[in-house]
Amino acid sequence: MAMLKAFCSRIPMGNFYQLLFLLYFVCVGIVISMGYVNPTPYTNSYLFALPPIIGYIGGIAVRSSTSSHHKHHQNTEPHHIQTKHRINHHDDPTIMIDIEKINKELGCVKCDSRGNYIHDANKSRSRNQRKGNPHEDYHSSISSSQGQGGQGGGNEPDNGEHTNVLSELEKEINEFYTNPSDSLNYHIPEEELVAEQKENETATFVWPTQDVQYTTTTTKDNSNKQDGKKKNNSLQQQQQQKKQQEEEEEFNYNLFTLKDSKPTPETRILRNEAAIYRDFNQHQPREYYDYESLNIKWNPVDKYELITKIGRGKYSEVFHGVNLKDESDVVIKILKPIQKFKIQREVRILQALDGGPNIIPLIDTIRDPQTRISSFVFPLVNKTDLRELINDLEDMDVRFYMYELLRAIQYTHSKGIMHRDIKPLNVAIDHSKRKLVLLDWGLAEFYHPLKNYNVRVASRHYKPPELLTDMHDYHYSLDMWSFGCLFAGMILDRDPFFNGEDNDDQLMKITKVLGTEDLYKYLDKYGLFLNDDQQDLIKTRTKKNWERYIPYENEDLAHPAAIDLLDKLLRYDPADRLTATQAMEHPYFYPITKKLRKNNNNKN
Numbered sequence: 001m002a003m004l005k006a007f008c009s010r011i012p013m014g015n016f017y018q019l020l021f022l023l024y025f026v027c028v029g030i031v032i033s034m035g036y037v038n039p040t041p042y043t044n045s046y047l048f049a050l051p052p053i054i055g056y057i058g059g060i061a062v063r064s065s066t067s068s069h070h071k072h073h074q075n076t077e078p079h080h081i082q083t084k085h086r087i088n089h090h091d092d093p094t095i096m097i098d099i100e101k102i103n104k105e106l107g108c109v110k111c112d113s114r115g116n117y118i119h120d121a122n123k124s125r126s127r128n129q130r131k132g133n134p135h136e137d138y139h140s141s142i143s144s145s146q147g148q149g150g151q152g153g154g155n156e157p158d159n160g161e162h163t164n165v166l167s168e169l170e171k172e173i174n175e176f177y178t179n180p181s182d183s184l185n186y187h188i189p190e191e192e193l194v195a196e197q198k199e200n201e202t203a204t205f206v207w208p209t210q211d212v213q214y215t216t217t218t219t220k221d222n223s224n225k226q227d228g229k230k231k232n233n234s235l236q237q238q239q240q241q242k243k244q245q246e247e248e249e250e251f252n253y254n255l256f257t258l259k260d261s262k263p264t265p266e267t268r269i270l271r272n273e274a275a276i277y278r279d280f281n282q283h284q285p286r287e288y289y290d291y292e293s294l295n296i297k298w299n300p301v302d303k304y305e306l307i308t309k310i311g312r313g314k315y316s317e318v319f320h321g322v323n324l325k326d327e328s329d330v331v332i333k334i335l336k337p338i339q340k341f342k343i344q345r346e347v348r349i350l351q352a353l354d355g356g357p358n359i360i361p362l363i364d365t366i367r368d369p370q371t372r373i374s375s376f377v378f379p380l381v382n383k384t385d386l387r388e389l390i391n392d393l394e395d396m397d398v399r400f401y402m403y404e405l406l407r408a409i410q411y412t413h414s415k416g417i418m419h420r421d422i423k424p425l426n427v428a429i430d431h432s433k434r435k436l437v438l439l440d441w442g443l444a445e446f447y448h449p450l451k452n453y454n455v456r457v458a459s460r461h462y463k464p465p466e467l468l469t470d471m472h473d474y475h476y477s478l479d480m481w482s483f484g485c486l487f488a489g490m491i492l493d494r495d496p497f498f499n500g501e502d503n504d505d506q507l508m509k510i511t512k513v514l515g516t517e518d519l520y521k522y523l524d525k526y527g528l529f530l531n532d533d534q535q536d537l538i539k540t541r542t543k544k545n546w547e548r549y550i551p552y553e554n555e556d557l558a559h560p561a562a563i564d565l566l567d568k569l570l571r572y573d574p575a576d577r578l579t580a581t582q583a584m585e586h587p588y589f590y591p592i593t594k595k596l597r598k599n600n601n602n603k604n
């Protein structure tokens with residue numbers, strides 16, 4: 001009996017029924033042959049044909065039902081393995097960091113560094129229980145999906161089915177982390193491992209950092225191979241660590257730049273990104289651009305004496321002073337009460353640009369301990385107002401000073417900084433020494449791509465269209481517009497060239513010269529809109545020829561090369577404007593660059 005049971009258990013169910021009917025068929029044959037039943041055609045068909053047919057059909061039915069069950073089973077099996085494959089990527093330490101970052105960004109406080117969901121009793125509650133607090137629902141659905149190894153991350157409301165699947169997955173994930181090797185349903189046959197090993201023994205390794213290749217063979221020199229592998233491993237580790245560090249730095253940098261950035265309006269189609277020096281600050285140590293962490297060393301004021309007031313600005317009173325130690329002339333810029341970060345920013349930027357061409361150097365930072373009034377000390381520039389000077393300047397002088405100004409701007413941009421207040425008042429020229437310096441770094445700022453900056457910078461008449469149309473993600477090219485306005489003022493003897501009475505009027509004045517066609521193209525490109533007042537003010541206008549603005553007495557300054565340069569600077573679209581480097585390469589400056597090259601050659 002036990003043998004029969006064992007035999008039966010080995011026979012698949014479909015075959016078992018067929019065997020049973022075969023047995024019946026044999027029995028009926030015996031009965032007929034022994035003469036117990038009359039073999040009429042009817043009895044024959046009844047006794048012989050029907051049972052095998054039923055048996056056969058029954059067998060098919062049973063077999064197909066078991067095979068469909070089997071198929072279903074097969075389907076879940078690879079899915080199971082697949083899930084573990086997906087989870088397996090957490091073994092990569094670089095990805096682990098990623099998930100941690102994503103969790104932090106999404107505010108998933110319930111995930112560990114591997115993106116693994118940390119069990120929460122609330123999570124096992126039913127949907128109805130959670131329904132009462134939609135906020136809680138949202139957060140638990142985020143953290144649940146995070147628990148799947150960072151897959152998904154949706155914020156759809158949870159339901160019972162979803163929770164079940166998630167808790168199963170959670171179990172799998174936890175199992176995987178407690179015993180990763182066991183949970184991988186993989187078995188690599190011994191022969192394959194040996195073959196792989198052999199293949200590696202004769203493989204060519206590429207040195208990861210240099211273009212050097214070396215071959216190691218176990219049969220010839222075993223130690224070489226070991227060394228090579230060790231080197232390779234340590235190099236790989238170093239590379240991985242470096243990558244990890246870079247990713248961390250990038251993440252911290254992104255957090256930093258997002259810190260005080262305003263959200264971008266949904267209407268924006270295209271963001272405005274600098275084409276040059278875009279990632280300069282990202283590749284600098286944080287102290288370089290994080291001016292709020294700067295500790296300014298304030299020295300005593302008694303080293304200097306004030307002589308006379310020479311100027312005043314929005315944020316300061318400027319005095320001619322003297323350094324009592326060496327009796328040198330200085331400028332003391334006494335700061336009005338302003339926010340601390342603005343002082344830190346100006347100092348940090350002046351430090352970053354120290355030694356740059358035509359940039360005013362910061363000599364000292366002083367503070368009166370009693371009044372706590374802070375001041376910056378600069379060298380005195382014996383300057384002449386640009387607007388007065390213009391009458392005395394020849395074409396070559398204008399080219400020279402404009403080139404010198406561009407050198408300062410180019411250097412500033414190359415250091416990841418925007419000046420944001422280029423105007424004649426901030427350019428000091430000592431014509432007797434043929435020396436130009438760019439002053440007033442109070443509004444200058446570090447450039448971070450796609451950061452939404454304050455548009456209330458630069459002086460109205462030098463404000464580019466992006467500041468007048470609320471494009472907050474402006475970049476270095478805003479300085480190039482301001483430079484263009486200053487240049488137009490000089491060569492066309494009309495400063496300010498665009499003389500708006502307020503910001504809306506300023507844009508209107510610009511459209512009177514540059515027309516409206518390009519303005520609308522620029523607005524459409526970036527998904528920007530005019531405000532109501534601007535729409536009322538701005539009528540359809542055609543672009544004017546620059547020639548009509550050239551006064552008779554300025555034809556020597558405003559020649560075709562100068563006009564061509566001006567035309568390439570004053571463009572609505574910041575992406576269409578020349579960069580400082582491109583402007584310096586413009587034919588207008590050929591006589592200057594030619595002379596510079598000659599002087600350099602002579603020196604050498």
Ligand SMILES: Nc1ncnc2c1ncn2[C@@H]1O[C@H](COP(=O)(O)OP(=O)(O)OP(=O)(O)O)[C@@H](O)[C@H]1O
Pocket residue numbers: 310311312313314315316317318331333360378379380381382383425426428439440441442
């Ligand atoms: N080193 C200098 N040599 C000569 N004059 C200077 C010097 N520094 C500043 N000035 C004069 O003082 C004025 C005000 O200086 P500065 O622009 O730095 O101050 P501010 O308060 O930041 O001005 P703003 O209102 O333009 O922001 C300048 O326009 C210039 O005329």
